[in-house]
Amino acid sequence: MSNGTKESTAKRRVLVIGAGGVGTMVCVALERSGKAAVTAVLRSNYEQVVKHGFEIESIDHGKLSSWRPSAVVNAVPQQDPNAPFDYVVITMKNIPEVNNIPKIISPAITPNHTTIVLFQNGLYIEPPILEAFPSNVVLSAPTYIGAHEHNGHVTHTDHDMFNIGAFHNKSLDASFERAKLEEFADIYNGSGVVEAQVVDDIVLYRWRKVLWNGIFNPMCAITQLDSATVRLFGGEHSVIRPGMAEMVAIAKADGYELGDSVIEEIIESTPLESAFRPSMLVDVDKGNPMEAEVILGNALRVARAKGVETPILDTTYRFLKLIQARLLAARGLIVEPKELPTTDIL
Incomplete structure (x- = not known):
């Protein structure tokens, strides 16, 4: 042989x-x-x-x-x-x-x-x-x-x-x-x-996944509501769909057209009867740090580089970073800052 x-x-x-x-x-x-x-x-x-x-x-x-x-x-x-x-x-x-x-x-x-x-x-x-x-x-x-x-x-x-x-x-x-x-x-x-x-082109498929992950995960972690309840309590039209529209705009500026029906498609992929607690919310439940930077932070870095305005996602990221700081501090991974911290994104 x-x-x-x-x-x-x-x-x-x-x-x-x-x-x-x-x-x-x-x-x-x-x-x-x-x-x-x-x-x-x-x-x-x-x-x-x-x-x-x-x-x-x-x-x-x-x-x-x-x-x-x-x-x-x-x-x-x-x-x-x-x-x-x-x-x-x-x-x-x-x-x-x-x-x-x-x-x-x-x-x-x-x-x-x-x-x-x-x-x-x-x-x-x-x-x-x-x-x-x-x-x-x-x-x-x-x-x-x-x-x-x-x-x-x-x-x-x-x-x-x-x-x-x-x-x-x-x-x-x-x-x-x-x-x-x-x-x-x-x-x-x-x-x-x-x-x-x-x-x-795997980046296209990462954009498609972050369209769900970058919206539902942070929203559920911040509100401590599951994927269905955050919609039923009014979040779908006040923050989820507008946030997804911003994410679609970032992807487009990055050269990736996700399609006119993608928001509806992504939302309907998680039907109300299939309520679950997304990974970031599970992390909060357990007191574990979240994947905040790679899921939402990196998308916003693209937005800043491409000049895309993202007011919903910016505010979401600010709240998510506060929760992340609490989780990191509880694990002894950071200490309470002595002066106001800044961010490299917003």
């Missing part, structure tokens, strides 16, 4: 950083494809999973008892020149005030080899990764999967479907990036029960 054949049939080495609900289901999809050997980096659930494995109830994969990926570790491993990771997948929350993602993943990245895959919320989260790892392919995958994990028990209720694309690295050939993109999607889809859809 030739070396080329060995390389094409060998399992790809994949590291998944952040095996909560979403991360665990990413591990399951990749491992069950038979095309990847997955190492999962766990934190609070490490001892539980090492001893007992994951207990999973999945709408896609069924019930899995005592399930583990190929390897479980409690820290990001140092890259091995003789057996480098082919893919490093990040599913941990992206909170710049708390986590320096490039610094966290750096030990596992082999220059010119490892492809970095971002299963994270937010808009324009890729440039800091490209800056830190200029010789590596970066894939981006805004996901809509619904999965929750608690001490090794995972409930997966919404189908695993997402778009994935390469965020172009100008120092790399686009055909090489495309090959890595298609290989990863092929691996992910290998189990036959999930669907990763390859797209040409």
Whole structure:
């Protein structure tokens, strides 16, 4: 057998950083494809999973008892020149005030080899990764999967479907990036029960997701109302639809036409009978810092750069930053300022 054949049939080495609900289901999809050997980096659930494995109830994969990926570790491993990771997948929350993602993943990245895959919320989260790892392919995958994990028990209720694309690295050939993109999607889809859809311009799909995430998430976190109640109590026409109109205008200024019917489409994608507490509200409930910057802050930075007026979103961001400050201070991550702080956006 030739070396080329060995390389094409060998399992790809994949590291998944952040095996909560979403991360665990990413591990399951990749491992069950038979095309990847997955190492999962766990934190609070490490001892539980090492001893007992994951207990999973999945709408896609069924019930899995005592399930583990190929390897479980409690820290990001140092890259091995003789057996480098082919893919490093990040599913941990992206909170710049708390986590320096490039610094966290750096030990596992082999220059010119490892492809970095971002299963994270937010808009324009890729440039800091490209800056830190200029010789590596970066894939981006805004996901809509619904999965929750608690001490090794995972409930997966919404189908695993997402778009994935390469965020172009100008120092790399686009055909090489495309090959890595298609290989990863092929691996992910290998189990036959999930669907990763390859797209040409992933930024468009990040704008579409932030149209919901950048409005509903902050509004629910600020009001402490779920996705349906915030609409029923008058928020839909006073803040949600106007806020979405501002987000559509930012996207248009950035070169992305989301369509005349997109606001109606996005709102109707969350029917009143499907009320739930979005991730930012869940974070507030738990006293955890939120993904405020990557979801709303980054969109407003584009607005400022493009000269788009966003009074609804500006006010929303101000309130969101106050809540974030309280959450960070409660964790001892910031101290009470001695003088009035400023913002780099507003």
